[in-house]
Amino acid sequence: MLRQLPDIVRSHGVGWMAWRLTYLLARRSPWFRWRLPGGPDYISSTHSLLGSHDQADLARIWRSSPGPFFLPADRGVPAEDVSDASRAVADADAIVDGRLHYFQAHWRSVETPPAWHRSPATGSDWPASEHWSLVEELGRPGDDVKWVWEASRFTHVFTLARAYAATGDERYAEVFWQHCLDWLRANPPERGVNWGCGQEASLRALAWLFGLQVFREARATTDERVSTLITALAYHAHHIDRVHWYARRCVRNNHAISEAVALWSLGTCLPWLPSAKRWRQRGWRSLGEELNWQIYADGSYVQHSFNYSRLVADLGTWVLSLARAADQEVPLTIRQPLERLLDFLLAHQFGADGSLPNYGANDGALLFPLSGCEYRDFRPALTSLTVALGRARPWPEGPWDEESRWFGWPLGASRTDALEVPEPAAVTSFPEGGYHGLHQGPSRVMVRCGRYRHRPLQADMLHVDFWWNGQNVLADPGTYSYNPPAGWGGHFPGTASHNTVTVDGQDQMTRGPRFMWLHWVQGEVLGSGDEDGSWIAVQHTGYSPARHRRLIHLANDGSLTVVDLISGLEHARPLTLQWLTGELQLEGEDGQRRFHLADDTVLEFCTWGDAGASESWVQGCEPGPEAEPRGWLARHYGAVEPAWSGAWTVTAKTARFVSWCGPSTALPISADEVIQRLPDTVEPWLA
Numbered sequence: 126m127l128r129q130l131p132d133i134v135r136s137h138g139v140g141w142m143a144w145r146l147t148y149l150l151a152r153r154s155p156w157f158r159w160r161l162p163g164g165p166d167y168i169s170s171t172h173s174l175l176g177s178h179d180q181a182d183l184a185r186i187w188r189s190s191p192g193p194f195f196l197p198a199d200r201g202v203p204a205e206d207v208s209d210a211s212r213a214v215a216d217a218d219a220i221v222d223g224r225l226h227y228f229q230a231h232w233r234s235v236e237t238p239p240a241w242h243r244s245p246a247t248g249s250d251w252p253a254s255e256h257w258s259l260v261e262e263l264g265r266p267g268d269d270v271k272w273v274w275e276a277s278r279f280t281h282v283f284t285l286a287r288a289y290a291a292t293g294d295e296r297y298a299e300v301f302w303q304h305c306l307d308w309l310r311a312n313p314p315e316r317g318v319n320w321g322c323g324q325e326a327s328l329r330a331l332a333w334l335f336g337l338q339v340f341r342e343a344r345a346t347t348d349e350r351v352s353t354l355i356t357a358l359a360y361h362a363h364h365i366d367r368v369h370w371y372a373r374r375c376v377r378n379n380h381a382i383s384e385a386v387a388l389w390s391l392g393t394c395l396p397w398l399p400s401a402k403r404w405r406q407r408g409w410r411s412l413g414e415e416l417n418w419q420i421y422a423d424g425s426y427v428q429h430s431f432n433y434s435r436l437v438a439d440l441g442t443w444v445l446s447l448a449r450a451a452d453q454e455v456p457l458t459i460r461q462p463l464e465r466l467l468d469f470l471l472a473h474q475f476g477a478d479g480s481l482p483n484y485g486a487n488d489g490a491l492l493f494p495l496s497g498c499e500y501r502d503f504r505p506a507l508t509s510l511t512v513a514l515g516r517a518r519p520w521p522e523g524p525w526d527e528e529s530r531w532f533g534w535p536l537g538a539s540r541t542d543a544l545e546v547p548e549p550a551a552v553t554s555f556p557e558g559g560y561h562g563l564h565q566g567p568s569r570v571m572v573r574c575g576r577y578r579h580r581p582l583q584a585d586m587l588h589v590d591f592w593w594n595g596q597n598v599l600a601d602p603g604t605y606s607y608n609p610p611a612g613w614g615g616h617f618p619g620t621a622s623h624n625t626v627t628v629d630g631q632d633q634m635t636r637g638p639r640f641m642w643l644h645w646v647q648g649e650v651l652g653s654g655d656e657d658g659s660w661i662a663v664q665h666t667g668y669s670p671a672r673h674r675r676l677i678h679l680a681n682d683g684s685l686t687v688v689d690l691i692s693g694l695e696h697a698r699p700l701t702l703q704w705l706t707g708e709l710q711l712e713g714e715d716g717q718r719r720f721h722l723a724d725d726t727v728l729e730f731c732t733w734g735d736a737g738a739s740e741s742w743v744q745g746c747e748p749g750p751e752a753e754p755r756g757w758l759a760r761h762y763g764a765v766e767p768a769w770s771g772a773w774t775v776t777a778k779t780a781r782f783v784s785w786c787g788p789s790t791a792l793p794i795s796a797d798e799v800i801q802r803l804p805d806t807v808e809p810w811l812a
Contacts, residue, residue, distance in 0.1 A: 129637055136643050137580065144374035157258040161367055163315025174359040176399035183355045184348035192394035194334075195446040195533035199342045201290035202531055208524035209497030210291040217288030220281050221300050227275050228489025229500035230761030235276065238307035242317055244272040246763065253311065257320040263639065267610040270318060271488060272763070277308065277319045279332035283494050286339040286531075298343030301336045302350050309357055314364070323368040324380040327387030328492065330361040331443065334394055355395065362391040362404050373411065377579075378428050379436050382419065385412035386440045393451050412444065413458035420462035424469030425558020427579050430485025434470055435503055438463070438510045439492045445513040446532040460514065467510050470503065471519060472553055472562065475569045477595025479504040479525065482571050484590065486582040486618075487604040489762030496527040500761065509534070551655035559648060563659040567594045568683035572675075574648035574663040584632040585623040586646045586665045587675045591685050591786065596722050597707035598786065599624050600768070603759030607640075612748030617759060624705055626673050626689055626782070629698045633667035654806050657681070662810035670695065676810050678803055684787025686799055688811060694778040702732065702782045706769040707758070715740045718771070720786075730771075732784040733796035738775040744768065 134142050151157055178186060197203075207213055216226065223237035225245075233245035242253040247268050252260045262270040281304075285297040312319050320326065337354060340346050365384050372381040389408030392401040419427040419437070426434040441463040448455045473481045479502030489500075496505040504525035511519055512534045549564040559575015571590040591599040602622040605613065616622050620632045627633075633646040646667030651674070653661040658681050664674040671693045678686040691700050710721035713730075720728040732740070745767030746755040758768035773782055783796035793799045800811065 129635075129643060133637060133641065133643065136637075136641070136645060141375070148371050148375050152258050158256050158315075161315045161364060163256070163313060163320070165313040165316070174363050174398065174400060175356065178397070180352050180356055181348075182352075184351035186397055187351060187355060187395075190397060192396050193447065193451040194338045194394060195450045196338050197530065197533050199338075200293065201286055201339050202527065204291050206527055206530045207287050207291040207497075208527045210287075212497060213284065213287040213291055214294075216284050217297050220285060221296055225276055225281055226284070227272065228762040229491050229494060230489065230764055238304050239276050241277055241308055241311045241319060242273060244268060244270075246272045251318040253317040255317070256315055257317060260318045260321055262318060262321055263608055267608065269606050269608040269763070270321075271607065273318055274322065274325050275489075277312070278325060278328045279304070279308075279336070280328075280492070280494060282332040282336040282339075286336065287495065289339060289343075295344055298340040298345040301340055302345045305333060305336070305354055305357075306350065309353065314360055320364065322380075323365050323372055324383045326361050326364055327383040330358055330365070330387045330391060331492075333358060333361075334390060358391055358395065359398055359400075362388060362395075362398075362400065366400075366404060366407065369407075369411065373415070377415070378419065379433050379440075381415045382412065382437055382440055385409075385415060386444055389444070390447060393447060393453075413456060416441075416459055416462040420466050421555075421557040422465070423555040423557045424465035424467070425555045425560055426466065426469075428486060429558065429582055430487060431470070431473065431481045431483075431503075432485065432487040432490060434466060435506050436490050436492060438466055438470065438506050441466070442506070442509040442513045442528075442532055443493070445510075446534065449513075450533065463510065464514060467507065467514065467516075469555055469558075469560075470507055472549070472555075473560070473571060474503060474507065474519075475571070475590075475592040475595065476501070476597065478502055480597075482590040482592075483597070483601045483603045483758075483760060484571070484573075484588075485601075487759075487762060488607065493528060493531075495531045497524045505529075551659040552653050552661065554650070554653070556650070561650065561653070561661050561663075563661060563677065563679045565658055565679040565681055566683035568592065568679050568685060570677060570679060570685065572661055572663060572677055574650055574661075574665070576647045576649075577645045580640075581634070581642050581645055582640060583618045583623070584620045584634045584642060584646065584667075585618075585625060586633055586648045586667060587625045587663055587673060588623040589675075589677060589687060590624070593683065593722065593728060594724060594726060596709075596724070596726075598709065598720055598722070598728060599704055600707040600758060602705055602757060602768075604762060605757075605759040605765055606763055613754060616748070616754045616757070621701070621703060621753065621755075622705065622757075624703060625675075626691060627701050627703070628668040628671055628673075628691070628694070630701065631668070633665070651810055652807075654804075656806050657804035660804070660807050662807065669693075674810065676803075676807055678807065680787070680791070680802070682787065682791055684785065684791050686803065687782075687784040688800070688803075689782040689784075690780075690811070692779045697776050697778050699774055699776050700780045701772055701774040702734070702784070704730075704732070704771045704784065705756070705758070706771075708760075708766075708768070711742075711769045715742070718742070727789060728786055729789050729792045730784075730786045731793070732771065732773055732782060733799075734773040734782050735775050735777065735780050737777075738773050738780075738782075740771070740773050742769060742771045744770070746770075 289297040392404030505528040553562040561572040563570040569592040573588045634642040648665040651662040660678040674690045676688040713719045718730045743756045748754040756770035
């Protein structure tokens, strides 16, 4: 890392580096242990936070003077509003029986209550008694701390709440309280890995606030339990308040927004605590500043990730809903960036199942699973934010409406009266974030090209995502894990796994420590248009002195053409184009492949390289002593599945690859025929 220090400073700035070093010094010294000593003496450590209130009186105060909340009724939504109620009950029963749903993808058997410091992926136990500042979260190769943190986020509270609303079964309330109390027993303040991240504490606090309200009238909700949980929530606010500077100065991503929302929410919902006003004010101020900094003017998000964009959208809905319940005006500094973010996400809702491209870092987060929809379905989150902002709904009635009801937003007597479903433009651009879209007939394309202003997480410049009738034909590989097993570490964020070109098998940027990239690749849009279809020409010089230019064209029938031109190399080097398919059946021989889509559509696919170019197709090639992984798709965090990867390689100083995908009725016989079909306006970019 020391050798890369000058490059880190150049990429991230002197100010960021100074704050980062401050944090590292604080963590390696006794400073955090002095600032947040914690310990098992839970009552005395929170005494100053309760002021003159005796802990035994907290339940009485809360019941007589509850803070505002957005739930439409004591038990949540009416039973008839719970979509796919039978599944909601089955999932809640699984939790009662000792199983948890990790990252909305993996059911794992755990103890009842869970072993809060044990990874269900590896069976290993993380430190439980040491101060969190002494625990290294990324210090175990292949042992991902997120498997431990996931249970402690308490996302399963929302599953229990849905089943409780549907049935009134007291078992779900009892399990909520058992888990909360056992977590507090096993995780004294500041002890163990579950205190090591301010965002994790924030999301846990929001889930506990939600459960406290949903199960308010349950028999299991005794005064003693309520008092204990309110004390814990007060301490969580204290902890978040003391560590929030790290998220704001050293991280500046969704962590800072989550913590700001938690501070404001705890101060709003527990207004009679002595520090509540300061928490509200600090959280509100921080939230406005972070939203305006993190959400660009075009609505794209600083982390270059659709899933993290949804996380911010969900937090925005929470804030708008709670502010409405508290009769608090939401300033434009908070509303306007959320409006921009919503427009950006709606523009990229390509999937018939509600999904967006599988693009960007994705840690499996779904903060509020409050509907019967699947994890990759963004419609619950986008519908909720749309309604909370007072805009016309983007979809007709469906199971995605349930989440809006939980947040207390009525959808009207006729849920299809006001719909806002604009036809996508032929060419759209979000230049600050570097997202560009093409649309023709059944086809949608997303192209990544822009200039990084803030830390990139993937080396994927000029990546292309191709969709046909809402199905992902050419896909982004996803994330898999932030701390994967040996051999997998660089694959998913690297260039070779994306739908673009590599030079000599190298990434477009230099890898730095942990999540850092150095020598950021910068892209440039050369031109675009909607004459005779829609097209865009882009380039980057990440492999300087080489230049990679790419032309993407959608014909009026939806057929995709991509022309890649690589030039400027001083010596011949291996130049490789890769295409990764989505979850599709594939058949055919080299030179011509055929995709079978779920709706029985058949698409032909061809790529032509220069003379001497080799072609290879693999599916699910695992890493080995002399082999990199290839042909993998990670739709969910912590899981990979085989996907077809086609690669074309030629060793040369210059090269041209021509790729085409479309219906068999328009199948070309050669690269020259593909070029001849392109509109005259793109000719300057083919030279």
